Every structure is written in C-alpha cells, then in structure tokens.
Amino acid sequence: MILSIDFNSDEAIYMQLRNQIIFGIATEEIREGDSLPSVRQLAEDVGINMHTVNKAYSVLRSEGFLKLDRRYGAVIALDINKIQAIEDLKNEMRVILAKAICKNVTEQEAHAMVHQIYSDILD
Amino acid sequence: MILSIDFNSDEAIYMQLRNQIIFGIATEEIREGDSLPSVRQLAEDVGINMHTVNKAYSVLRSEGFLKLDRRYGAVIALDINKIQAIEDLKNEMRVILAKAICKNVTEQEAHAMVHQIYSDILD
DNA sequence: GTGTCTGTTATATAAATAGTATAACAAACA
DNA sequence: TGTTTGTTATACTATTTATATAACAGACAC
Numbered sequence: 001m002i003l004s005i006d007f008n009s010d011e012a013i014y015m016q017l018r019n020q021i022i023f024g025i026a027t028e029e030i031r032e033g034d035s036l037p038s039v040r041q042l043a044e045d046v047g048i049n050m051h052t053v054n055k056a057y058s059v060l061r062s063e064g065f066l067k068l069d070r071r072y073g074a075v076i077a078l079d080i081n082k083i084q085a086i087e088d089l090k091n092e093m094r095v096i097l098a099k100a101i102c103k104n105v106t107e108q109e110a111h112a113m114v115h116q117i118y119s120d121i122l123d
Numbered sequence: 124m125i126l127s128i129d130f131n132s133d134e135a136i137y138m139q140l141r142n143q144i145i146f147g148i149a150t151e152e153i154r155e156g157d158s159l160p161s162v163r164q165l166a167e168d169v170g171i172n173m174h175t176v177n178k179a180y181s182v183l184r185s186e187g188f189l190k191l192d193r194r195y196g197a198v199i200a201l202d203i204n205k206i207q208a209i210e211d212l213k214n215e216m217r218v219i220l221a222k223a224i225c226k227n228v229t230e231q232e233a234h235a236m237v238h239q240i241y242s243d244i245l246d
Numbered sequence: 247g248t249g250t251c252t253g254t255t256a257t258a259t260a261a262a263t264a265g266t267a268t269a270a271c272a273a274a275c276a
Numbered sequence: 277t278g279t280t281t282g283t284t285a286t287a288c289t290a291t292t293t294a295t296a297t298a299a300c301a302g303a304c305a306c
Binding site for chain 3: 277278279280281282283284285286287288289290291292293294295296297298299300301302303304305306
Binding site for chain 2: 292293294295296301302303304
C-alpha cells in the first residue's frame with residue numbers, strides 16, 4: 001500500500017494518513033488481519049515523525065479500523081458499529097449537502113455522485 | 124435566524140457559525156439580499172468575540188455565500204460556481220463514503236440518506 | 247459638522263493543536 | 277541477549293483558535 005503526504009496541504013498529516021488508510025480498507029487493498037508498517041517504519045518511509053504516525057493509528061483505532069498489538073503492530077480490525085456509522089455519515093453529509101444545495105446542486109446530481117464513488121471504490 | 128454555539132464542541136466556533144448560516148441559506152430561512160447581523164451585534168448576541176464572527180463571515184465570503192459591505196453589513200450574495208461546487212462535494216463525499224463503506228453501509232442506504240437530507244432541507 | 251454605525255486592519259495575548267526530537271519502558275520473540 | 281513492537285514522557289517550535297483593545301475610513305442620519 002502506497003501512502004504519500006502532501007506537505008503543502010492544509011489537511012493535517014495524520015489526517016492524510018488516516019484518510020488514505022481508510023481508502024485502502026474500503027477498496028480492499030488492505031483487509032481484516034493485514035498489518036500496517038510499524039509507526040517507526042512508516043514514519044521513516046514517508047519522512048515524518050513517529051508520533052505523527054502514532055496519532056493517525058490512534059485515531060483509526062478509536063474509530064474502529066485498527067487494533068494495535070505489541071506483537072504484530074498495527075493490524076486492520078474492523079469494529080462494525082453500523083448504527084454509529086450511519087449516524088456519523090448523516091451528520092457529515094448534512095453539512096456538505098447543505099452547502100451543495102446553496103450552489104444549486106440537484107438531488108439527482110448528488111445521487112449520481114454517490115453512485116460513481118461507490119463504483120469507483122468497489123469495482 | 125437563531126444562531127447558537129456549543130462551547131464544548133470540538134468544532135471551531137467560527138465553523139459552527141459558518142455551518143449554521145449555510146443551513147439557513149439552504150433552507151431559505153435567509154435569502155439572497157438579506158442582511159446578517161453586524162459582526163459586533165452577532166458577537167454580542169451569542170457571547171463571543173467580534174473577530175470570531177468576522178472570521179466566519181470572511182470564510183463565507185471566500186466560499187461565495189456573502190458579500191461584505193460597509194453600508195449594509197453582511198449581505199447574502201450567492202456566487203454560484205456549480206463546477207466548483209460539484210468538485211468540492213465529490214472530494215468531501217469520497218472521504219466520508221469510503222469510511223461508510225468500511226462499515227458496511229450500502230449504496231442503497233447512502234442514497235436513502237441523501238434523499239432524506241434533501242427532503243429535510245427543501246421541504 | 248457631529249455622532250454613530252459599518253467592515254477592516256493592527257497588535258497583543260492565551261490556549262490548544264500539530265509536528266518534530268529524543269529518550270526510555272515493558273511486552274514479545276528470535 | 278538483542279531487536280522490534282506499541283506506549284509514554286518531556287521539550288520545543290509553529291500554527292490555529294479565540295479573545296481583547298484600539299484605531300481607521302466609508303456611509304449616513306441628525
């Protein structure tokens with residue numbers, strides 16, 4: 001799995017890592033039980049500090065994507081709380097769809113976008 | 124228009140204001156040409172600093188929701204750049220849908236959610 | 247003109263967050 | 277025994293967030 005950082009992005013480095021790893025899981029590039037590089041290894045690979053990677057891993061653990069183990073390092077372990085996931089999604093969608101509605105994006109266009117993203121990720 | 128701040132939220136105050144004003148525009152509670160309270164007035168009303176309101180207004184202006192005028196204060200003025208809006212929406216949706224997919228949220232469920240949010244906001 | 251209301255700009259300060267740097271610890275294991 | 281793992285601690289810098297005070301110029305009512 002290739003992880004790359006845009007140091008000019010306004011998005012925090014640990015969030016860029018977090019998002020890319022979530023994409024990797026969604027696309028099944030990495031699966032339940034797979035190990036991620038150790039915090040030190042990944043930090044060296046992408047040229048950032050160990051603690052920044054550790055923060056990304058900690059966020060992913062608290063969000064139910066990872067298990068951190070002294071023996072095996074960071075292991076993909078999905079905690080599927082669908083009620084929570086739907087609640088989170090709804091809250092996040094409300095804000096970005098409200099913005100889209102102000103800009104005259106139609107419901108049809110939003111549906112088309114959801115469909116395309118699902119296809120991009122799953123196919 | 125009622126604006127309220129949750130001081131215990133992890134979301135920045137100026138972003139809470141920004142989001143609530145976007146909701147107000149989406150629901151047509153406030154419309155093109157309507158004025159928002161002055162930075163000083165709103166700051167006093169919700170009990171925050173003038174500069175925090177000013178930052179919210181500045182963000183809204185740069186995102187194409189407001190026009191700031193010395194005579195009339197902050198006036199709703201939508202700059203509809205639909206290409207940009209769709210691009211923004213797609214990028215924001217990609218992240219939250221990737222997360223949802225990891226948690227087994229189906230495309231059907233995502234569509235239902237989009238439909239419900241559009242209905243909630245527009246009806 | 248005077249006073250008052252706009253947004254705007256400039257400083258200063260405090261707190262929190264983000265990122266880096268170095269170091270040490272205990273568990274696991276070859 | 278030595279190495280690797282996550283974990284924790286401390287320290288430092290930079291940026292962001294929020295507050296506080298102050299001043300400025302344009303607009304406008306009196």
